Every structure is written in C-alpha cells, then in structure tokens.
Amino acid sequence: MMEQSVVSNMYGEITDDFLYFEDASDEFRGGKGTVAPLxxxxxxxxxxxxxxxxxxxxxxxxxxxxxxxxxxxxxxxxxxxxxxxxxxxxxxxxxxxxxxxxxxxxxxxxxxxxxxxxxxxxxxxxxxxxxxxxxxxxxxxxxxxxxxxxxxxxxxxxxxxxxxxxxxxxxxxxxxxxxxxxxxxxxxxxxxxxxxxxFPMSVQCVRWNPFHSQVFISCGLDWMVKIWDERMKSPVFTFDLRAEVMDVAWAPYSSTVFAAVTADGKVHVFDLSVKKYEALCQQIVVSKKKRPVKIEFNPVDPIIIVGDDRGHVISLKLSPNLRKKPENEEDQELPNGPEEEIAKMERLLSQTGEID
Missing domain, CATH: 2.130.10.10 (YVTN repeat-like/Quinoprotein amine dehydrogenase)
Structure with missing residues (x-):
C-alpha cells in the first residue's frame, strides 16, 4: 500500500488523465476518436x-x-x-x-x-x-x-x-x-x-463475441480481420488493415466494438454500429523499433493495454467517441444490456446475407 501511494504521488498527472481527461475535440471528429497514453x-x-x-x-x-x-x-x-x-x-x-x-x-x-x-x-x-x-x-x-x-x-x-x-x-x-x-x-x-x-492459413487470434455466442472474430498475417457467424460459410465482415494483424479483441461493453494492432505500430478501433467498414481510430502507439503484438480491453475502465515485441506494455485511454452508448432518433441513450447488445449484432448480421 505504501509503494502504491508513493507511485501515485510520483505519477499523479497520469492518474489524473485516467480519471478526468476527456478529449473535447471528439465533438468535431464526426464520430471518430483517439487513444491517449497512460x-x-x-x-x-x-x-x-x-x-x-x-x-x-x-x-x-x-x-x-x-x-x-x-x-x-x-x-x-x-x-x-x-x-x-x-x-x-x-x-x-x-x-x-x-x-x-x-x-x-x-x-x-x-x-x-x-x-x-x-x-x-x-x-x-x-x-x-x-x-x-x-x-x-x-x-x-x-x-x-x-x-x-x-x-x-x-x-x-x-x-x-x-x-x-x-x-x-x-x-x-x-x-x-x-x-x-x-x-x-x-x-x-x-x-x-x-x-x-x-487452419490452412496463419491465424494469429480467434475470439468469440462476449455477447453473441455464434459470432467470432479472427485475424492473421494476411493483413485481414474477419468477423464470422458460425451459421454462415463465409465471413460476414472483412477488413484489410494494410499491415500484418498481430492481435484483435472485442470490447467488453459493446457487441459491435473491437480493436486490433498491426505490425506497423498502429491501434485500430472499430464500432460496426457507427461505421461498418471504417475504423473510428487508427493511431500509431508504438515506435518503429518495436512491434505491437497483443491487445486487451480492460473489463471495466475505458482503457486498453498493448504489448510489444520488446517486453513493454502500454496502457491507453479511449476517448469518448470510442465508448459512446448508442442513441435513438431523439438522441437519448438506449439501454445496453446483454439483450440489446445481442439484438444490435443480429441487426448487422441480417443485413449481410442469408444465414445457412
């Protein structure tokens, strides 16, 4: 406890950013956002x-x-x-x-x-x-x-x-x-x-959606991220990130939000309910001498952690646009419980083609 208190005092500015900093310029980014280093x-x-x-x-x-x-x-x-x-x-x-x-x-x-x-x-x-x-x-x-x-x-x-x-x-x-x-x-x-x-190709990661039990995501060294419905023979969404995709992770707060890291040092954050085929954030977070290889969302707080090939881990705070709750036509927040998250993903799946 004493060590934690000393560290908290020494790095108080970072703690303040974690607790209070919100990127006000998100309001003018057309739904896009940023990640801030912690x-x-x-x-x-x-x-x-x-x-x-x-x-x-x-x-x-x-x-x-x-x-x-x-x-x-x-x-x-x-x-x-x-x-x-x-x-x-x-x-x-x-x-x-x-x-x-x-x-x-x-x-x-x-x-x-x-x-x-x-x-x-x-x-x-x-x-x-x-x-x-x-x-x-x-x-x-x-x-x-x-x-x-x-x-x-x-x-x-x-x-x-x-x-x-x-x-x-x-x-x-x-x-x-x-x-x-x-x-x-x-x-x-x-x-x-x-x-x-x-798997006939080099697959870096496969993860099930935390809300929808029949949806999973995969990434590979072919630059691709693919979202799959196990009831369909082909992926329902495919994203070309223009670099080797090292890891991908679903957000714990939304069935349609995921993040990926690529070998060129970038973090990519998507929300399919906002923009189907365009990332809300593409930001370099690792220097050219290092390569990001792993990514994870915190289960509660609005942060992600990224690990690189030199043994380093960095934490990043998501700006408001990357963690917004969905709104209805009257600009009121919709409930985002498990049922609503499943329904949100189902609506997206129904627009991609017939389920086998």
Missing part, C-alpha cells in the same frame, strides 16, 4: 523477451497478467516469464514467475482469480496459483502426459467447472489440435478429448 509497464529482466499474452483479472479490474516468450520459430527457447501488474503500481510487477519454456498464452480463472493457466513453446500447459509461495506450478502437463501437445500452445481458456466442481480448460496448439483438460486431486491431469482444428 502508464507504461516494463520489467528490466523481461527486455529480451516478447509479450505473447495479455489477460485482465475480472475480479480485480486493475490487475493483469503478461506472458513473455518468443514468436520466432528459428530462435532457441530461452525460457519465459509470467508477470502480474497493477495499474496502481506500474513501476514493478506484483508477481513474477520464471518458466523453463517461453510463455505463449495465458488465461485467468473468472471466479478464482488466483488461478492462471498458461501454454508454453514446448507444448506443455501449466496451472499456477498466486497463493503459492514457491512460485512453482500446481499442475503441469509434461512430455509424458497423455494428450500433451507436440507444437506450441497458442491459446488456453478456462471453462466452467464440471458437475464435480473440478476445474477445466481448453488448449489450442500449432500441432492442429484442441485439447480439453480437467484438474484432478493431487495435481494430476485427465485427458478428455480432442478435436481437429486445422
């Missing part, structure tokens, strides 16, 4: 590593995890790190975990925020607890574990606990498989089932 997060020991994963805690909305490793397949696996930062003390991580293999993906449990699962460069998956003082995984799938991946683990995701109260998660790997795992007593794994999940 805190920068850098751990000296992580400088030689690439940010490979970002994940906010849903229980403590100021806390987020940073996975560090490497995307280079021709580079020797030099190990990695898992760091936890809080925006209340951005100068040093709250938790530091060193890993034998590079970290590729991370997910924090929604109800038990002390549990975090990660996927590694060597194909292993591991679960850590922030409550464990020895900084070792409480469970880990080794080379001898049934179902262990033979390629890099690109995504991990917690599922709902099963009927016996056991924790479950999914892992997606470059070996073309999706594997479902469950944690058993004593820290052992049970291999449940696997699915074919081969």
């Amino acid at each position: 805190w920068k997060f850098l751990y000296e020991e992580a400088k030689g590593l690439c940010v490979t994963a970002l994940c906010w805690s849903t229980e403590y909305n100021d806390l987020f995890a940073v996975g560090l490793g490497s995307y280079g397949y021709d580079i020797e696996d030099r190990g990695g790190m898992l760091l936890f930062y809080t925006r209340k003390k951005h100068t040093y991580p709250e938790f530091i975990f060193n890993t034998d293999s590079g970290v590729m993906c991370v997910d924090i449990h929604k109800e038990l925020s002390e549990l975090v699962v990660m996927g590694m460069t060597d194909g292993c998956v591991a679960v850590y607890s922030l409550l464990e003082e020895n900084k070792q995984p409480i469970c880990k799938a080794t080379c001898l574990s049934p179902g262990k991946h033979s390629g890099r683990v690109m995504q991990v995701k917690w599922k709902k606990d099963d009927f016996d109260g056991k924790h479950n998660f999914l892992s997606v790997s470059a070996d073309g498989r999706v594997v479902s795992w469950t944690l058993r007593e004593g820290g052992k794994y049970s291999f449940l089932k696997e699915y074919d999940a081969h």
Whole structure:
C-alpha cells in the first residue's frame, strides 16, 4: 500500500488523465476518436523477451497478467516469464514467475482469480496459483502426459467447472489440435478429448463475441480481420488493415466494438454500429523499433493495454467517441444490456446475407 501511494504521488498527472481527461475535440471528429497514453509497464529482466499474452483479472479490474516468450520459430527457447501488474503500481510487477519454456498464452480463472493457466513453446500447459509461495506450478502437463501437445500452445481458456466442481480448460496448439483438460486431486491431469482444428492459413487470434455466442472474430498475417457467424460459410465482415494483424479483441461493453494492432505500430478501433467498414481510430502507439503484438480491453475502465515485441506494455485511454452508448432518433441513450447488445449484432448480421 505504501509503494502504491508513493507511485501515485510520483505519477499523479497520469492518474489524473485516467480519471478526468476527456478529449473535447471528439465533438468535431464526426464520430471518430483517439487513444491517449497512460502508464507504461516494463520489467528490466523481461527486455529480451516478447509479450505473447495479455489477460485482465475480472475480479480485480486493475490487475493483469503478461506472458513473455518468443514468436520466432528459428530462435532457441530461452525460457519465459509470467508477470502480474497493477495499474496502481506500474513501476514493478506484483508477481513474477520464471518458466523453463517461453510463455505463449495465458488465461485467468473468472471466479478464482488466483488461478492462471498458461501454454508454453514446448507444448506443455501449466496451472499456477498466486497463493503459492514457491512460485512453482500446481499442475503441469509434461512430455509424458497423455494428450500433451507436440507444437506450441497458442491459446488456453478456462471453462466452467464440471458437475464435480473440478476445474477445466481448453488448449489450442500449432500441432492442429484442441485439447480439453480437467484438474484432478493431487495435481494430476485427465485427458478428455480432442478435436481437429486445422487452419490452412496463419491465424494469429480467434475470439468469440462476449455477447453473441455464434459470432467470432479472427485475424492473421494476411493483413485481414474477419468477423464470422458460425451459421454462415463465409465471413460476414472483412477488413484489410494494410499491415500484418498481430492481435484483435472485442470490447467488453459493446457487441459491435473491437480493436486490433498491426505490425506497423498502429491501434485500430472499430464500432460496426457507427461505421461498418471504417475504423473510428487508427493511431500509431508504438515506435518503429518495436512491434505491437497483443491487445486487451480492460473489463471495466475505458482503457486498453498493448504489448510489444520488446517486453513493454502500454496502457491507453479511449476517448469518448470510442465508448459512446448508442442513441435513438431523439438522441437519448438506449439501454445496453446483454439483450440489446445481442439484438444490435443480429441487426448487422441480417443485413449481410442469408444465414445457412
């Protein structure tokens, strides 16, 4: 608490920007907006590593995890790190975990925020607890574990606990498989089932819409972001961002808002309910010597975080136009509960063609 107070006093201007700054010029931008830089997060020991994963805690909305490793397949696996930062003390991580293999993906449990699962460069998956003082995984799938991946683990995701109260998660790997795992007593794994999940092109990220269960978004090194309805054979929206798209994320407050980062250092923010095929914001946020690789929305506050290939993480505040609630013809705010967000996306889908 003392450290947080000292940091808050030292960087009071940034805190004030986070709390109070609103870009008044948004009123004259025709619906477009900007992002304003806030805190920068850098751990000296992580400088030689690439940010490979970002994940906010849903229980403590100021806390987020940073996975560090490497995307280079021709580079020797030099190990990695898992760091936890809080925006209340951005100068040093709250938790530091060193890993034998590079970290590729991370997910924090929604109800038990002390549990975090990660996927590694060597194909292993591991679960850590922030409550464990020895900084070792409480469970880990080794080379001898049934179902262990033979390629890099690109995504991990917690599922709902099963009927016996056991924790479950999914892992997606470059070996073309999706594997479902469950944690058993004593820290052992049970291999449940696997699915074919081969993508013929290089896909950087796939994410389901947080409101509409049949809509997902994907991005790749072909410069494209695509939005899909699982009931249709082809994408319902396609966006050419003119550079390799490294990551994409849905906003937690709107079914039609998403953001992407591209290799040329830009953040792109779209709201399909405002402009279907044009970004509301395209802004350079990373210098030419660095490349942004990951992006995440905060679950509550109007900020996003962006990680680059030098181990840095920056936070950015969204201007008012990038987080406006929809208005009706009388310029009154409409309710934006889950039902309205689903209906908003359905209206967009109905304008793109017939659903199979």
